[in-house]
Amino acid sequence: MKSGYVAVIGRSNAGKSTLINVLVGEKVSIVSPKPQTTRDRILGVLTKDEYQIVFVDTPGLYKAESALSKQMMRTTDVSAKSVDVILYVLDGHERVEEEDARLIARFCALEVPLIVAFTKTDIMPAEQLPERLLQLSAMGVDADIYPVSARRGRGLAALEKALVALLPEGEKCFEEDIVSDRSERFMISEIMREKILLKFDKEIPHGVAVVVHTFRLQENGVYEIGLDIVCEKSNHKAILIGKQGKAIKEVSSFARQDMEKFLGKKVFLTTYVKVKEDWRNRPGLMKEFGYDPTEE
Numbered sequence: 001m002k003s004g005y006v007a008v009i010g011r012s013n014a015g016k017s018t019l020i021n022v023l024v025g026e027k028v029s030i031v032s033p034k035p036q037t038t039r040d041r042i043l044g045v046l047t048k049d050e051y052q053i054v055f056v057d058t059p060g061l062y063k064a065e066s067a068l069s070k071q072m073m074r075t076t077d078v079s080a081k082s083v084d085v086i087l088y089v090l091d092g093h094e095r096v097e098e099e100d101a102r103l104i105a106r107f108c109a110l111e112v113p114l115i116v117a118f119t120k121t122d123i124m125p126a127e128q129l130p131e132r133l134l135q136l137s138a139m140g141v142d143a144d145i146y147p148v149s150a151r152r153g154r155g156l157a158a159l160e161k162a163l164v165a166l167l168p169e170g171e172k173c174f175e176e177d178i179v180s181d182r183s184e185r186f187m188i189s190e191i192m193r194e195k196i197l198l199k200f201d202k203e204i205p206h207g208v209a210v211v212v213h214t215f216r217l218q219e220n221g222v223y224e225i226g227l228d229i230v231c232e233k234s235n236h237k238a239i240l241i242g243k244q245g246k247a248i249k250e251v252s253s254f255a256r257q258d259m260e261k262f263l264g265k266k267v268f269l270t271t272y273v274k275v276k277e278d279w280r281n282r283p284g285l286m287k288e289f290g291y292d293p294t295e296e
Contacts, residue, residue, distance in 0.1 A: 002050065002051035002164050002169060003054075003168070004054065004083070004170065004173075005056055005083040005085075005173070006053055006054065006085045006086070006167075007056045007079045007080050007083040007085070008020055008056060008058060008087045009058050009089065011091070011100065014089040014091040014119060015091060015120055016058070018151070019089060021044070021150075022151075023055065023156060024044040024046050025179070026044075027262070028043075028182070042057040043056055043180055043181040043182070045173075045174045045180065051167065052172045052173060052174065053160070053163055054173050059076055081112075084168055085114070085115070085166045087116075088103070088115070088116045088117070088143070089119055090116055091119055092121050092147065093124045096136055096139070100136075100141075101136065101139035104116065105140065108143065113166045115145070115162055116144070116145040117146050117148050119149070119150060120149065121147045121154065146158055184263065188225060188227070188259055189210040191255050191262065192229070192251075192252075193210045194255075194258075195251045200239065204236050204239060207231055208230065208240075209230040209290075210227055210228070211227060211289055212226070212227045213226050213227065213228060221265055223267045223268070225259065225268070226269075226270040226271075228273075228274050229271060229273045229274070231275055231276075232275070232278055232279060234275055236275075248271060252269055255269065256269045
């Protein structure tokens with residue numbers, strides 16, 4: 001059978017995580033319209049009778065300004081060098097930029113097979129598609145390009161077939177019932193971070209870490225979950241909590257609903273908001289919150 005790893009790479013908000021979730025058939029990565037939603041290297045596993053594709057969801061390519069964002073960019077670079085195929089995801093709804101052509105050329109230089117997924121074609125005028133593809137060609141992009149819509153399921157079969165063709169022959173990397181390498185505890189923290197990203201604007205969501213300190217299935221079949229939402233400034237804490245606690249209650253309610261869907265059981269959720277100033281540039285705190293700056 002065919003089996004191997006595919007690094008899914010692209011600029012922030014290109015639709016990488018949505019594409020992986022749809023291809024795998026399970027939510028393995030959180031999704032929001034904010035840059036840098038994905039902070040970690042997350043695996044999503046698609047297993048069929050004839051092949052297994054292990055998608056490596058990577059942080060969106062973005063200007064690194066903090067120690068955390070620099071670590072995230074290192075994660076993407078390391079992932080690209082250690083896979084069988086690179087899938088570069090390009091936002092078809094946005095204007096084609098020279099930066100994308102430069103990034104594609106940079107990853108092509110690694111001599112790893114690379115193909116391009118042109119996403120969000122369902123929200124762009126159909127007549128613009130040929131024009132955008134010609135622009136890529138004119139910019140020197142020499143790769144097979146697959147227009148897709150993850151939300152509508154368009155073009156995914158052709159993309160999947162192209163990826164499988166580039167994979168090596170080999171045994172499965174994971175057992176058939178595994179769809180991700182991440183733990184339930186990790187996914188719980190990511191669900192809460194997703195809801196914060198969706199509710200709050202500007203810098204606040206990017207300065208937030210979510211730390212799960214209690215994760216226990218009780219005898220009554222209800223999960224007891226306690227977590228800390230860590231932000232960088234006192235005024236951010238006030239915004240996260242909201243007047244009379246309204247904001248934190250609302251975001252916690254949305255998160256709890258998704259946690260219950262994910263776990264398949266009722267959840268009793270407790271949340272606390274704490275301040276750790278400039279934690280994204282403090283290696284000790286980064287490591288404590290699950291972002292080890294020494295890892296590659």
